[in-house]
Amino acid sequence: MVSPTTIYPVIWQEDRVLLLDQTQLPAEATLVEITRCEDMARAIQNMMVRGAPAIGVAAAYGIYLGAREIQTQEREAFLSQLEEIAQMLRQTRPTAVNLFWAIGRMLKTAYETLGSIEEIKSNLVQTAHNIQTEDLQTCQKIGDNGLSILPAEPAQLSLLTHCNTGALATAGYGTALGVIRSALREGHLARVYIDETRPRLQGAKLTAWECVQDGILATVITDSMAAHCMQQGMIDAVVVGADRIAANGDTANKIGTYTLAVVAQAHEVPFFVAAPLSTVDFDLPNSSTIPIEERDPSEIYQVGETMLCPEGVAFYNPAFDVTPAALISAIITERGAVKPSELEQFHSQQMV
Numbered sequence: 001m002v003s004p005t006t007i008y009p010v011i012w013q014e015d016r017v018l019l020l021d022q023t024q025l026p027a028e029a030t031l032v033e034i035t036r037c038e039d040m041a042r043a044i045q046n047m048m049v050r051g052a053p054a055i056g057v058a059a060a061y062g063i064y065l066g067a068r069e070i071q072t073q074e075r076e077a078f079l080s081q082l083e084e085i086a087q088m089l090r091q092t093r094p095t096a097v098n099l100f101w102a103i104g105r106m107l108k109t110a111y112e113t114l115g116s117i118e119e120i121k122s123n124l125v126q127t128a129h130n131i132q133t134e135d136l137q138t139c140q141k142i143g144d145n146g147l148s149i150l151p152a153e154p155a156q157l158s159l160l161t162h163c164n165t166g167a168l169a170t171a172g173y174g175t176a177l178g179v180i181r182s183a184l185r186e187g188h189l190a191r192v193y194i195d196e197t198r199p200r201l202q203g204a205k206l207t208a209w210e211c212v213q214d215g216i217l218a219t220v221i222t223d224s225m226a227a228h229c230m231q232q233g234m235i236d237a238v239v240v241g242a243d244r245i246a247a248n249g250d251t252a253n254k255i256g257t258y259t260l261a262v263v264a265q266a267h268e269v270p271f272f273v274a275a276p277l278s279t280v281d282f283d284l285p286n287s288s289t290i291p292i293e294e295r296d297p298s299e300i301y302q303v304g305e306t307m308l309c310p311e312g313v314a315f316y317n318p319a320f321d322v323t324p325a326a327l328i329s330a331i332i333t334e335r336g337a338v339k340p341s342e343l344e345q346f347h348s349q350q351m352v
Helices: 037-045 052-069 075-090 097-112 117-146 176-185 202-214 223-231 257-266 340-351
Strands: 010-013 016-020 031-034 157-161 189-195 218-221 237-240 244-246 251-254 271-274 320-323 330-333 336-338
Touching: 010 052, 010 117, 016 052, 031 037, 037 052, 037 075, 052 075, 052 097, 052 117, 075 097, 075 117, 097 117, 117 176, 117 271, 117 330, 117 336, 157 176, 157 223, 176 189, 176 202, 176 237, 176 271, 189 202, 189 223, 202 218, 218 223, 223 257, 237 257, 251 257, 257 271, 257 320, 330 340, 336 340
Parallel strands: 157 189, 157 237, 189 218, 237 271, 271 330
Antiparallel strands: 010 016, 016 031, 244 251, 251 320, 330 336
């Protein structure tokens, strides 16, 4: 059995990044070498690396890789070119707020470093390392904080999750799957049910793969089976991740999450969101202005070389949906679990 902390989607090795190519899982675990910022941007956009926290880590290294290629020794010219690199990375995945948070932190490092260009570059790579290390620690805290909010009965829970929120989606351990891992460690987990998560099947491919590596008892279901499973009393709680959370607790996550929340409420099943506080966009009062990424319709009508749909029909492929705060039982963060309505107050207290 592989320890959960041995699955890393982003690895820094000497002077390059190694990405675990998630488009090839579960068939094979392939590491892809990234040495240029443009290749990192392409890897994020093509979902070689995915999951909001992991995207943030990858983007941080992408900023450094881009900075390393800048030849000028003139500070203003360097910072101007770095802004262009940042903008290229921002455009890769518009919904995931961790992407923008990590880029902002990297730029802040560059602007606040008053030494030479080489000193700026050195501080940038150190900041990227810090972002990665901090995210791993954050996920472990999220997992443990989830234990305090999960139902106390039954003694061993059957939990349902959506998409992939594990080590593959973070720096390691995971957010929602981190909560599940912590429940397993404490003997509080019977089984995890995994939505396949159409159209890219991140649940069936990635979350199931992680569970197999860690020896977690897992059952994959189609997205349309969740209501039936709740109706039959098979699910004790739902735990999902988030790509962006508004200040009022409205949560953007992988398409299908909203449906799951509605069904959970109908069956009086607790519905939890697990995410770091960096995923909360406190500049957004609610979800009305969260950008929803639309992806290539081929994800719907084609699997590999197999065509699933007839020619002549239209397709709509939003990658995310928004779950209203009223449907969320609690948001589990690295600082503790909080009701969505208390999120802003909670954040203010943590900043004191």
